[in-house]
Amino acid sequence: MxxxxxxxxxxxxxxxxxxxxxxxxxxxxxxxxxxxxxxxxxxxxxxxxxxxxxATAVVVVAVTDGQVLFVEQYRPTIRETQLELPAGIVEGGESFTAAAARELREETGFDPSSTSLLQEFWCSTGLLRHRRGFVFAEGLELGERELDSNEFLTPRSIPVDEALDVARASPTNDATVEGILLAQDEGLL
Structure with missing residues (x-):
């Protein structure tokens, strides 16, 4: 790389x-x-x-006490607010799991005791050169959020049995739906 x-x-x-x-x-x-x-x-x-x-990105499916952590965020590109999974850029030399732990802490304040890579793949290959990894995080302990200067988001907890319906509710995005489906397929939700 x-x-x-x-x-x-x-x-x-x-x-x-x-x-x-x-x-x-x-x-x-x-x-x-x-x-x-x-x-x-x-x-x-x-x-x-x-x-x-x-840039390579990571999407985090984080579960605590029967809840999946989402973030509510306004997306100027589509001019709508949506609930989505925490996500962000993978820094140079960082693994998907390390990036997931960092992004989860920055956006929600939670530190995971365990992270595991669910899947990584190329996205929208007809036009993009963009790789995305999906990481499952658990064993969460609350700490301090460290939002970037362009992040204006609010963490939201959604019951596990409602996570797919919330992920599919409009407006939504591919990464949120994919992350929930991957975690469900692995039996983690």
């Missing part, structure tokens, strides 16, 4: 199966990089495949 100057961890891409004739970055910010790869397709034709690269 290469590390960007912003300290975030970005995934190293494997060697391409189709020849990449050129790769260009057209837009770069502190949050994402956008560009394209000029690719030779199997029939010999050439095509630009546009992509946006986002």
């Amino acid at each position: 290469s590390e960007q100057s912003d300290g975030r961890r970005h995934e190293q891409l494997p060697d391409p199966e189709w020849p990449v004739l050129d790769s260009q970055v057209e837009y770069e910010t502190g949050w994402f990089t956008g560009g394209y790869d000029l690719v030779e397709q199997p029939d010999g034709s050439r095509k630009k495949y546009y992509w946006a690269e986002l």
